[in-house]
Amino acid sequence: MAELEPLDATFFAFRKRDRRFVLTLASGAYLGLALLLGAVYLAATWGAWGAIFTWYVDMLRAAASGGEPSMPPMGPLLALAPWMLLVAVAGYVLFAAYEAACLRWLLRGESGGGVFGLNLGADTWRVFACYWVWVGLFTGFVALVAGFYLGLRALAEIAGPLRIVLMLVAALAPLGLLALVIFAAVRLAPGAAMSVARGRFAFFSAWHATRGRFWALLGGFFILIVGYVVIASIISQVFQIPVRGELAPIMASILADGDADAALASLREAFMTPMFFALGAAYLAAAMILASVFRVALFGINARAVLTAASP
Amino acid sequence: MANALNATFFAFRKREKGGVLLGATIAFVVVAVLMVGAFYALNAQAIGDYFTWATSLGANMETGKPGAPPPSMDMMMPPQSVMALGPMYLLFILFYYILLASYEAACLKWMIRGETGGVFGLSLGADTWRVYFGYWMWFFLLIAFYIVIAIVAFGLAGSFFAVAGGDPASNAAGGMALFIPVIVLALVLGLVYFAVRLAPASATSIARRKFAFFDAWAVTKGRFWALFGAFVLLFLMLIVLCIVLSIGMGAMIGINAASQVAESGQPQSAEGVFRMLSSPQVLVPIVAMYGTMLVASMVFYIALFGVNARAALAAIEDGKIQAVA
Numbered sequence: 001m002a003e004l005e006p007l008d009a010t011f012f013a014f015r016k017r018d019r020r021f022v023l024t025l026a027s028g029a030y031l032g033l034a035l036l037l038g039a040v041y042l043a044a045t046w047g048a049w050g051a052i053f054t055w056y057v058d059m060l061r062a063a064a065s066g067g068e069p070s071m072p073p074m075g076p077l078l079a080l081a082p083w084m085l086l087v088a089v090a091g092y093v094l095f096a097a098y099e100a101a102c103l104r105w106l107l108r109g110e111s112g113g114g115v116f117g118l119n120l121g122a123d124t125w126r127v128f129a130c131y132w133v134w135v136g137l138f139t140g141f142v143a144l145v146a147g148f149y150l151g152l153r154a155l156a157e158i159a160g161p162l163r164i165v166l167m168l169v170a171a172l173a174p175l176g177l178l179a180l181v182i183f184a185a186v187r188l189a190p191g192a193a194m195s196v197a198r199g200r201f202a203f204f205s206a207w208h209a210t211r212g213r214f215w216a217l218l219g220g221f222f223i224l225i226v227g228y229v230v231i232a233s234i235i236s237q238v239f240q241i242p243v244r245g246e247l248a249p250i251m252a253s254i255l256a257d258g259d260a261d262a263a264l265a266s267l268r269e270a271f272m273t274p275m276f277f278a279l280g281a282a283y284l285a286a287a288m289i290l291a292s293v294f295r296v297a298l299f300g301i302n303a304r305a306v307l308t309a310a311s312p
Numbered sequence: 313m314a315n316a317l318n319a320t321f322f323a324f325r326k327r328e329k330g331g332v333l334l335g336a337t338i339a340f341v342v343v344a345v346l347m348v349g350a351f352y353a354l355n356a357q358a359i360g361d362y363f364t365w366a367t368s369l370g371a372n373m374e375t376g377k378p379g380a381p382p383p384s385m386d387m388m389m390p391p392q393s394v395m396a397l398g399p400m401y402l403l404f405i406l407f408y409y410i411l412l413a414s415y416e417a418a419c420l421k422w423m424i425r426g427e428t429g430g431v432f433g434l435s436l437g438a439d440t441w442r443v444y445f446g447y448w449m450w451f452f453l454l455i456a457f458y459i460v461i462a463i464v465a466f467g468l469a470g471s472f473f474a475v476a477g478g479d480p481a482s483n484a485a486g487g488m489a490l491f492i493p494v495i496v497l498a499l500v501l502g503l504v505y506f507a508v509r510l511a512p513a514s515a516t517s518i519a520r521r522k523f524a525f526f527d528a529w530a531v532t533k534g535r536f537w538a539l540f541g542a543f544v545l546l547f548l549m550l551i552v553l554c555i556v557l558s559i560g561m562g563a564m565i566g567i568n569a570a571s572q573v574a575e576s577g578q579p580q581s582a583e584g585v586f587r588m589l590s591s592p593q594v595l596v597p598i599v600a601m602y603g604t605m606l607v608a609s610m611v612f613y614i615a616l617f618g619v620n621a622r623a624a625l626a627a628i629e630d631g632k633i634q635a636v637a
Contacts, residue, residue: 149474156475163475164487170471171488171495174463219526226452227445234406241399248392 007216007308010223013106013300022111023102027292029116030098037094041087048076061261094118096128102296103127103196106303126195133191133203137184145177186210186217190302197306209309220301228294235290239283246270317538317626320545323423323618332422332433337610339432340415347411351404358393358400365390410436413444416617420518423621442517449513449525457503464495508532508540512620512627519624521636531627542619550612554605561601568593 013023042049051073059069101117104110113119152170159166187210191203198205210217250266270276323333352359389395417440418433429435468488472478476485513528520527532539572588588594628635 149470153474163482167471167475167485167488168491170474171464171467171491174467174470175460178463215526215529222452223449223523223525226448229452230445230448237399237402244399245396248395252389252392 007213007220007304009217009301009304009308010220011297011300012304013102013296017105017109019111022105022117023296025116026098026101026105026118027296029118030094031288031292033094033115033118034091037087037090041083045080045083048079051076052080057264060264092131093120093124093128096131097124098295099192099299100124100127100196102299103193103303106300107193107197107306122199123196126201127192129201130192130195130203137188141177141181148173148177182218183214186214186221189217189221190305193299193302193306197303197310206306209306213305213308217301217305221298224294224297224301228290232287232290235283235286239279239286242279243271243276246276317535317542317622319538319619319622319626320542321615321618322622323419323614327422327426329428332428333419333614336415336418336422336433337614339434340411341606341610343411343434344408347404347408351400355397355400358397361391362394362397365394409447410440410444413447414440416514417443417518419614419617420515420621423618424515424519424624438521439518442523443514445523446514446517446525453506453510457499457506461499464499468492468495504540505536508536508543511539511543512623515617515620515624516627516633519628519635520633524633527633530632531623533632535623535626539619539623543616546612546615546619550608553608557601557604557608561597564597565589565594568597 055070055073061067062069097114097118097120100121100123101111101114101119104123105117111117113121149170152166152173156163156166188203188206190209191206194202194206194209247270250263250270253263253266411434414430414434414436417437418428418430418435420443421427421429421439422433430437471488472480472485476482476488479485509532510525510528512531513525516528516531517524568591569588572591572593624633627633
C-alpha cells in the first residue's frame with residue numbers, strides 16, 4: 001500500500017496564505033450577525049421574558065421561605081417556542097454561511113462576496129444540508145440503539161443457556177456503539193468540506209477522503225478539543241476570581257440567615273456595577289474569540305483532509 | 313531488525329559534558345522548594361484558619377450526642393480565607409506543572425539533542441510548553457479512560473436488566489458475575505498498554521521540535537515489551553528502596569523511642585509524644601529518610617525521562633520519525 005502523505009491538519013487553518021485576515025473577518029462578521037440575531041430574538045420576546053423572570057424570582061423567594069413554589073407561566077413560555085425554533089434555524093443558516101465562507105477560503109482560496117464572505121449562495125445551502133444529514137444520522141443511531149436492546153431483550157426470552165453470552169454482548173455493546181459513533185463521526189467529519197470542494201452536495205464522499213486517515217484525524221480533533229477546554233477553563237477561572245470574591249460574603253450571609261430578599265438585594269448591589277458589566281463583556285469577548293479560533297481550527301482539519309485526499 | 317533498546321539506564325550513560333542533569337535537578341528542587349515556601353508564606357493565615365476550623369468541626373462532631381441536631385451550616389462552611397485557598401492552590405499546581413515541564417524538557421533536550429541553556433537547562437521556551445500541553449493530554453486521556461469505565465459499568469447494569477430481567481438469582485446474572493473480573497482486568501491491561509505506547513510523547517515532541525504527542529505511537533511500535541520491562545524494573549527498584557528505607561527508619565525510630573522511654577518513662581500527654589518524636593534522635597533519621605527518598609525519586613524521574621529519550625532516539629535511528637535539527 002502506498003504511504004500516505006502526513007496529514008499535519010491540527011493547525012492547518014492558521015498557515016500563512018497569500019491574503020491575511022480573511023478568516024478573522026469572516027469570524028468577526030459571524031459573531032456580529034449572531035449577536036444581532038440574539039438581540040432580535042430578545043427584542044421580539046421581551047414581554048415574555050419579564051413574566052418568566054418574575055416567576056423565577058418568586059420561586060426563589062418561595063424556596064427560601066419554605067413556601068410552595070408557583071407553577072411556571074405557560075402562556076409566556078409557549079409564546080417563546082416559535083421564536084426559539086425560528087432563531088435556531090436562522091442561527092444554523094448563519095453558521096452554515098460562516099463555515100462555507102471559511103471552507104471556500106481554505107479549499108479554493110476564494111474570499112469576499114456577501115458580508116466578509118458570508119452569503120446565502122449554493123455553498124451555504126450545501127453545508128446547511130450537511131447539518132440535516134447529521135441530524136438524520138443521529139436519529140438513525142438512536143433508533144439503532146433502541147432496536148438493538150429491544151432485539152436483545154426478545155432474544156433473551158428464547159436464548160436459554162445462551163443468555164450469558166447475550167449479557168456479555170449487552171454489557172460491552174455501549175462501548176462498541178460509542179466506538180461506532182466516534183468512527184463514523186470522524187470518517188464523515190469533512191462532509192461539508194467535501195461538498196464545498198466539489199461544488200455539489202457530496203457529504204458521503206468524505207468516507208473515501210478519510211480512508212486511512214482515521215487516527216490522524218481523531219488525534220487532531222482530540223488535541224484541538226483538549227487545547228480549547230484547557231484555555232477556556234483557565235480564562236473562566238481567571239474571570240471568576242473577582243466574582244467569587246464578591247459572592248463569598250453574600251453566600252455566607254444566605255447560609256447564616258437565609259433571607260432571600262436581602263441576598264437578592266446584596267447580589268444586585270454587588271454585581272450591577274460598571275466594573276462587573278465591563279468584566280462580563282470582557283469575558284464574553286474572550287470566550288467568543290476563543291470559540292472562533294476553535295471553530296476555524298476544526299474547519300481547517302476538515303479542509304486539510306479533503307485537500308490531501310484530492311492531491312495525487 | 314530494530315536496534316536493541318537498552319533503555320533502563322540510558323539517562324546515566326557517560327556524555328561529553330558532566331553534571332547537566334544534576335544541575336537541572338538541583339535547580340528544579342530549589343525552585344520547587346521556593347514555590348512551596350512562597351505558597352505557605354502567602355497563605356499562612358488561611359492555612360492556620362483551616363486547621364482551626366477543622367479542629368473545631370472535629371471537636372463539635374466528637375462532643376455531639378447521638379440524635380442531637382447536626383452543626384449549623386454556618387459552622388460547617390469553612391471561613392472565607394479557607395475558601396479562597398482553592399483558587400490559590402489551583403494556581404500553585406498550575407505553576408508547579410509548568411516547572412515540572414520545564415525540568416522534563418531540560419533533561420530531554422540534553423539527552424536527545426545534546427542541548428543545554430536557560431537556568432541550568434530550565435527555561436520557558438517552546439519545548440517546555442510542548443511538554444506542558446502533553447500533561448494536559450494525559451489528564452484528558454485519563455478522563456476518557458474513566459468515561460470508558462463508566463460506560464462499561466452502565467453496560468453491565470443495562471445487560472442485567474435487559475437480559476437477566478433484573479433478577480440477581482438468575483443463571484445468566486450469576487455467570488455474568490464471573491465475567492466482571494475479566495472485564496476489569498482487560499480495562500487495566502488496556503490502560504497499561506496505552507500508557508506504555510504513549511509514554512515517550514514528550515520525548516517525541518522534543519525530538520521533532522513540534523507538538524507530536526500521538527507520534528509516540530509510531531515511536532513505540534514493536535518496542536512495547538522492551539519499554540514495559542524497563543518501566544517495571546525502575547518501578548520495582550523504587551518500591552524496594554522505599555520499603556527498605558521505611559523498615560530502616562521504623563527500626564531506628566523504634567529503638568530511639570524505646571531508649572527514651574527507658575530513660576524518662578512513657579509520655580503522659582500528646583505534647584509528650586510530640587516532644588519525643590521531635591527529639592534529634594528521632595527527627596534525624598526521619599529527615600535522612602525523606603532526603604534519601606527525595607534523591608531516589610529524582611533519580612527515578614531522570615531514569616524515566618531516559619527510557620523515553622532512548623525510545624525516541626531509537627525511533628529516529630529506525631526511521632520511524634524524522635528528527636528536526
